[in-house]
Amino acid sequence: MSALPIRILLVDDERDFVEMLSLRLAERGEHVMTAFSGRECLEILSREAVDVVILDIRMPGMDGIETLRRIKQAHPRVEVILLTGHGTTQTAMEGVRLGALDYFLKPADFEDLTARLERLRRTADA
Amino acid sequence: MADRLNSLRLLLVDDEAAFRAVLVKRMRRQGIDPFQAADGAGGLRILSRQPVDVVVLDVRMPGMDGIDTLREIKRRHPHTEVILLTGHANTREGLEGIQAGAFDYLSKPVDIDHLWEKIKQAFEKKAVLEALRQDSQYRLHMAQQMAASERLAALGTLAAGVAHEINNPLAIINEAAGYLGTLLQKPELEDVPYREGMVNAVGKIATGVARARTITHQLLGGVRPDSPGLARVRPDELVDETLALVRAEAEDKGIAVARQSPPMAAVWIEADRLRQVLINLLVNAIHATQRGGRIVVGIEAGDGRLRFSVADSGKGIPGENLERIFEPFFSDQPPGEGTGLGLFVTRQIVDRMGGTITVRSQVGRGTTMTVAVPHRCGDPGAARGPGAPVCGQEARP
Ligand SMILES: Nc1ncnc2c1ncn2[C@@H]1O[C@H](COP(=O)(O)OP(=O)(O)O)[C@@H](O)[C@H]1O
Ligand SMILES: [Mg+2]
Numbered sequence: 001m002s003a004l005p006i007r008i009l010l011v012d013d014e015r016d017f018v019e020m021l022s023l024r025l026a027e028r029g030e031h032v033m034t035a036f037s038g039r040e041c042l043e044i045l046s047r048e049a050v051d052v053v054i055l056d057i058r059m060p061g062m063d064g065i066e067t068l069r070r071i072k073q074a075h076p077r078v079e080v081i082l083l084t085g086h087g088t089t090q091t092a093m094e095g096v097r098l099g100a101l102d103y104f105l106k107p108a109d110f111e112d113l114t115a116r117l118e119r120l121r122r123t124a125d126a
Numbered sequence: 127m128a129d130r131l132n133s134l135r136l137l138l139v140d141d142e143a144a145f146r147a148v149l150v151k152r153m154r155r156q157g158i159d160p161f162q163a164a165d166g167a168g169g170l171r172i173l174s175r176q177p178v179d180v181v182v183l184d185v186r187m188p189g190m191d192g193i194d195t196l197r198e199i200k201r202r203h204p205h206t207e208v209i210l211l212t213g214h215a216n217t218r219e220g221l222e223g224i225q226a227g228a229f230d231y232l233s234k235p236v237d238i239d240h241l242w243e244k245i246k247q248a249f250e251k252k253a254v255l256e257a258l259r260q261d262s263q264y265r266l267h268m269a270q271q272m273a274a275s276e277r278l279a280a281l282g283t284l285a286a287g288v289a290h291e292i293n294n295p296l297a298i299i300n301e302a303a304g305y306l307g308t309l310l311q312k313p314e315l316e317d318v319p320y321r322e323g324m325v326n327a328v329g330k331i332a333t334g335v336a337r338a339r340t341i342t343h344q345l346l347g348g349v350r351p352d353s354p355g356l357a358r359v360r361p362d363e364l365v366d367e368t369l370a371l372v373r374a375e376a377e378d379k380g381i382a383v384a385r386q387s388p389p390m391a392a393v394w395i396e397a398d399r400l401r402q403v404l405i406n407l408l409v410n411a412i413h414a415t416q417r418g419g420r421i422v423v424g425i426e427a428g429d430g431r432l433r434f435s436v437a438d439s440g441k442g443i444p445g446e447n448l449e450r451i452f453e454p455f456f457s458d459q460p461p462g463e464g465t466g467l468g469l470f471v472t473r474q475i476v477d478r479m480g481g482t483i484t485v486r487s488q489v490g491r492g493t494t495m496t497v498a499v500p501h502r503c504g505d506p507g508a509a510r511g512p513g514a515p516v517c518g519q520e521a522r523p
Contacts, residue, residue, distance in 0.1 A: 014294050014297070014298065017298045017301060023305050024301055024304050024305045024308060027305070027308045085297060086293075106294060106296065107293060107299075107300035108300075110301075
């Protein structure tokens with residue numbers, strides 16, 4: 001891949017999911033970091049450069065929506081894609097209102113997800 | 127009242143032909159042509175052949191006793207009212223008759239006007255009782271329907287909860303299989319033994335996940351729209367847009383699809399939900415219809431409701447399945463093709479819109495699914511001049 005890798009932070013309390021999806025994304029040449037809670041996510045953001053956070057909505061402790069709110073406060077230029085098994089249009093719409101870029105219901109189609117990342121890369125390059 | 131009296135079905139049972147003749151003549155002037163019998167047995171024969179509202183019954187007749195006849199009438203036809211004609215000043219007969227279920231009694235000789243009044247009263251009472259009976263049957267019917275739809279709603283909530291829980295492990299399987307697939311494409315693994323078998327197996331996992339995903343996502347579809355998305359749309363355009371989405375699939379199968387409705391004015395309606403409902407119904411209709419068949423979507427407005435009907439010329443639904451088609455997982459399609467969730471979810475969406483869904487079907491001839499949903503009229507400030515479309519009605523060119 002000639003394009004610059006995207007720096008992705010994958011956040012989900014489902015460890016197996018995080019492990020598998022990050023391996024898959026890494027195979028595509030992306031730069032993937034992982035976190036297993038909202039708190040850990042914010043902690044990583046405070047010290048690492050990240051382009052996009054892929055964020056689960058339902059997590060114990062700080063949930064995805066609250067995490068999203070804090071990401072947008074502290075790091076307004078970081079994009080967020082919501083990816084969750086617990087989908088309601090209401091939470092999706094709330095997420096988008098809070099500044100999330102997009103919303104996918106698990107299990108998501110990998111092609112859909114990577115197509116979204118591709119678009120992100122193009123806007124970042126431009 | 128007057129025109130209802132025309133429909134009064136009256137039976138005279140009296141052995142005195144002269145008395146019957148007088149009464150019949152009088153009744154015919156009211157537009158009523160009574161049945162006649164000369165004895166109890168004859169009266170019962172007539173009653174067994176056609177329904178009668180009111181019987182005027184003489185107590186003293188040869189053969190079967192009037193009171194026995196009365197008991198038999200009330201036993202076989204409990205909703206028929208009986209007026210007894212008793213002997214002069216014989217209150218004992220009258221009381222016995224009332225106890226046996228007579229509406230009232232008159233003693234002979236009878237004043238015809240008086241008898242006519244009694245006949246009208248008896249008929250009125252029967253009509254009122256009839257209405258009450260129908261009402262309570264209706265209420266029972268409604269209560270049963272509501273219980274059924276509550277049961278479905280509870281099932282829906284449970285099913286959605288399960289779908290949520292399953293999506294996470296499903297996502298793990300999905301990503302793990304996807305990762306394996308990626309690895310198997312690597313040049314280093316090109317010559318690994320059994321590579322083809324592994325690629326095949328990984329493909330099967332992906333197909334299985336896709337199938338399960340269809341189910342969980344469809345189940346969530348039923349609960350997903352939390353807020354009503356009212357939009358101002360023209361019902362005919364909404365139907366045309368939806369038809370455009372399925373037209374290719376239908377035409378591939380050699381099925382013609384069309385809308386049958388006049389152009390219509392815009393209304394406020396939950397357009398997204400309605401589109402999803404129509405798609406589900408259309409997909410089913412396409413599945414059920416043979417090459418050369420036809421699917422017509424009709425729209426009608428009235429009583430603040432819009433009625434969308436999807437009529438196909440397909441195989442129809444056997445009577446014993448008519449209720450079951452709304453149950454989750456009821457499907458006549460092979461595994462992997464139908465989920466049996468389409469109508470279940472559709473019913474939930476329609477319920478949430480405050481609408482109703484009904485089905486009419488004839489095996490071998492076709493099925494019509496009708497969805498009635500409330501709508502609000504378009505902009506109240508809109509032009510009202512001549513040619514301005516009436517709410518929910520067709521727009522006049
Ligand atoms: N238009 C129709 N004509 C005949 N059968 C129908 C029609 N619509 C629904 N059905 C029956 O109802 C069943 C349930 O439909 P649905 O809930 O949409 O599930 P699915 O389409 O996945 O089978 C179908 O499998 C079919 O047997
Ligand atoms: Mg279906």
